[in-house]
Amino acid sequence: MKLKTLMAVTASAAALMTSAAMADTTLNALFMSQAAYSEDNIKSMTASFEAANPGTKVDLEFVPYEALHDKIIAASGAGDDGYDVVLFDVIWPAEFAERGFLTDVSDRVAADLTSKIFDGAWTTVEYDGKRYGMPWILDTKYLYYNTEILANAGIETPPETWAEVLEQAKVIKDKGLVEYPLVWSWSQSEAMICDFTTLTAAHGGSFFDDGKPAFETGGAKAALDYMKTSLGDGLTNPSSLEYFEEDVRRVFSAGDAAFAMNWTYMNSLVNDPNESKVAGKVGVMSAPGVDGVSEASAVNGSMGLGIPSNSPHADQAWAFINHLTNQSTQEEFANLSLPIWKASYSQSAVTDGQEDLVAAADKSIAVMYPRPLVASYTEVSSILQKHLHGSLLDQTTSEEALANAAKRVARIR
Amino acid sequence: MSAISRSREKWVLLFPAILVLSLITVLPFLQTVWTSFTDAEITAREQQVNWIGLENYIWALTDPDFLEALGRTMYFTVVSVGLEGVLGIAVALLLNQKFRGRWFLRVIIILPWAVPTIVNAVAWRLIYHPDYGALNSLLLQLGFIDSYTSWLGDPDRALNMVILADVWKNFPLVAYIALAAMQTIPGDLLKAAAIEGAGAWKRFHSITLPWIIGPMLVVLILRTIEAFRVFDIIYVMTRGGPSDGTKTASFYVYQEYFSYLRSGSGASYAVVVAGISAVLILAYYAGIRRDQRGA
Structure with a gap:
């Protein structure tokens, strides 16, 4: 009797489960x-x-x-x-x-x-x-700026070229408004490659030409030199070399940077008073270009x-x-x-x-x-990450870093 | 019972263990070795896997980045296991003394080891944080540094900082084993030595250390094997950066497999790492056997 009940219960449970799985x-x-x-x-x-x-x-x-x-x-x-x-x-x-x-x-x-x-x-x-x-x-990554800091520095219009970004940052630093006016996500990661790509595009550079590395000279080298200069002149926050996007948002939201590169999502979060001390004091614009080369720059x-x-x-x-x-x-x-x-x-x-x-x-x-559209992109990127990061840490010159990276990319199986 | 049937009995009793070990360790290892001689890749498509002999090994051993990573891993292993040994024995000596609250210290000292590696790594990443890390704040208040420092951002320093985090997590294990071994030392022996005029160092060097060396070798072997294949703490704390300054050999194995999708080549990197571990283990065993003969 008991056994029968048990069997009946088991059978109906099984039936239920099957019908549930079908639906x-x-x-x-x-x-x-x-x-x-x-x-x-x-x-x-x-x-x-x-x-x-x-x-x-x-x-x-x-x-x-x-x-x-x-x-x-x-x-x-x-x-x-x-x-x-x-x-x-x-x-x-x-x-x-x-x-x-x-x-x-x-x-x-x-x-x-x-x-x-x-x-x-x-x-x-x-x-x-x-x-x-x-x-x-x-x-894509946009250039965010703190309108209050710019106004206090006497800057009326936000920068139109990357050179102007550095000039304005220098004014802001010299006036003691913030210690490091620029903040980026330059940890050894894809986030750094995105900023590097933006700057490479702005300087008219390219990654590959006919399947061969083309980043040793021209726009890509200019991009790396720009990054190194901004660090060397004390305009970029040196902790950028450890930062991901969320760190950039935090530093900018705390009012500790005048300019920051970040994705779309940062716009609403830096303007949210619960998340940010600079809500309502933020401007957002396309990343600028380079005089005579480009009007604006962006990474896909x-x-x-x-x-x-x-x-x-x-x-x-x-x-x-x-x-x-x-x-x-x-x-x-x-x-x-x-x-x-x-x-x-x-x-x-x-x-x-x-x-x-x-x-x-x-x-x-x-x-x-676009970043290079190749099947071995992950490897190309991690090679670039290593050598760019080393150069930003002042271990190598930009020539050495890019030449070593190109040599290593040529070795990809 | 004759010697032969005793020997057979041993094999019968060992059989279940051997079977399970073969299934979960030996077979996958043999498969890895086989894969390392092929050009297999990770793909969802049909692939023709070819036997390419030693090509993967030649590739791995001529990869300057991988060789650098091997050196870095060796450094990590020697320094972290060395520090864990010294610190572990020192703490065990302390915990072996009689003082009020000893039981409490003995309980809480195991905490770092009980915490999962990932949690430990995240905690240390926060401690080292360049902007709001506790280490910066402590050193600044004590006057050791003038401004906040980027601990994991400097390639020359990052590996040592990771080692510190690893030592913090693992020295309690060494301390516990050392303490357990010290508690088996007959008290009379140490007392007699003291009466004979042996100082603290002499007693440690001539009685305590030889007494605990066997168990210490065992725990240090375990730690060496673990340290040589270190991956998780690095993956969480630095992801191999800055500028590859903390990228260890296991990181290359992972990268070849899951980032670059070359399973054949990844297997050869893995076999090289396993081979070096095996050499280290054999060296320890030789040490233990010599120690046992000496005793």
């Missing part, structure tokens, strides 16, 4: 926990997706940007237990596509989207004429959402990606990350309260410069 799909999604959309943003976007799609649940995982690439690779061998949606950086599609880590979604993207989304955003997900996801975070720091090739739920994953990237979702959460949609930039939901950011974006998006 529900759980998507595993991987995001990063810094810059761009906040974790709270992504959680509420996900909640509205789940509400509209009963039967699909999304498990979110957040990791630091520095762990994102290796996490995606490590999960590629996990079969059905890997991720269904991953956030990936503009520098990885070449590698991920060549090795088959991401699903080719060219056929899933509606044809009319091509012209509605910025070209710079599309390059984030494209490789060899195919699309490996949807662009999501259209981002966009990111996209893709479906790993081992995902067993590609259709549901694509629905989730569409929900995150669609125009209305992006306009609702436009204060930490600007939309990929051209039409959004005339919507008051996006522009209200951040007119100067949108104006800067307009200028920057047009000149966004």
Whole structure:
């Protein structure tokens, strides 16, 4: 009797579980926990997706940007237990596509989207004429300045060239307004390469020419010299060599810097009185150019959402990606990350309260410069990181550093 | 029981352990060795894996950055294990004295070792922080420095600062083993030596140290193996920077695998690291055997 009851209970429990499993799909999604959309943003976007799609649940995982690439690779061998949606950086599609880590979604993207989304955003997900996801975070680094410090220094207009940035910084330092007017994220990391790329673009340089390193001379060398000069003259905060983006935000928010380079997300956070002592005293503009070479400079720091090739739920994953990237979702959460949609930039939901950011974006998006689009990018970047960092630490001259890096890049297998 | 059946009994009893060890250690190791002779890569596509002989090893051993990392790892191992040994024995000597509150000290001294490496690394990164780190604030208030210093930002200093964090975490283990060994020293022996006129140093050198050397060698072997493959504390504290100043050999293994996706080459780096560890272990064993013969 007892045994029968037990069996009946077990059987019905098993039946329940099976039907639950049939009805529900759980998507595993991987995001990063810094810059761009906040974790709270992504959680509420996900909640509205789940509400509209009963039967699909999304498990979110957040990791630091520095762990994102290796996490995606490590999960590629996990079969059905890997991720269904991953956030990936503009520098990885070449590698991920060549090795088959991401699903080719060219056929899933509606044809009319091509012209509605910025070209710079599309390059984030494209490789060899195919699309490996949807662009999501259209981002570049802007120059932020403290309007109060500039006013106290008697500076009426923010700098129009990188040379002027140093001149104004010198005035500010000489007047004793802050000890180090400039702050950057120059730790040995991708964050430093982004600033280096911006400066290289401003000075008209390039990374590769015909597959061969071209960064030993010209604009790239000028960029490194600029970085070294700003450190040597005591204008750049020397702790920048240990900083990531969040450190830059903290120093700038404390009023300890007059100029800072950072992504879109910093604009709303430095203007939030709960997060910042300089709220309301912040200007944001496109990174400037170099006299006679460029008007403005920017690095393409966009990111996209893709479906790993081992995902067993590609259709549901694509629905989730569409929900995150669609125009209305992006306009609702436009204060930490600007939309990929051209039409959004005339919507008051996006522009209200951040007119100067949108104006800067307009200028920057047009000149966004890519980091090298090669399958071995990760290795190229870590070689550059080592040698640039060594040179910024005054261990080598800029010539030596770039020549050593080029030699090492030529040795990549 | 005859010698043969006793020997068979030993093998039968050892069999389960040997089986489990083979499955979780020996087989993966053999697979790693095999992979290290191929051009295997991490990819989701079909790949033709080719046998390329010693090419990966030649590549690894002619990679100036990797050789530098090996030297750096050796430095890390020697300095951190050396400091842990000296500090561990010194603290054990202290804890072996009779004083009020000894039990309390004996309990809390294990705390750094009980904390997970990642937590320890994050804590030390905050202590060393250039802007609001406790170390800067302490040294400034004591007058040792004039302005805040970037402890992990200077390539010549960063590795030593990481070593300090590692020593802090691991010396309690050495201290505990040393203390346990010291407690087995018959009190009469030390008393007699004292009566005979042996000073503190003489008693330590001629009685305590020889008595605890066996257990100390065991714990130092364990620490050496761990220190030589150090990865987690560095990954969290510096990620190998500044300018590769703290990039150890294990970091290169990780980088070859997960960042550059060359599993064949990564395996050869791993085998080189394992091989050097094996040499270190053999050297210790030789030390222990000599010690046992001497005793």
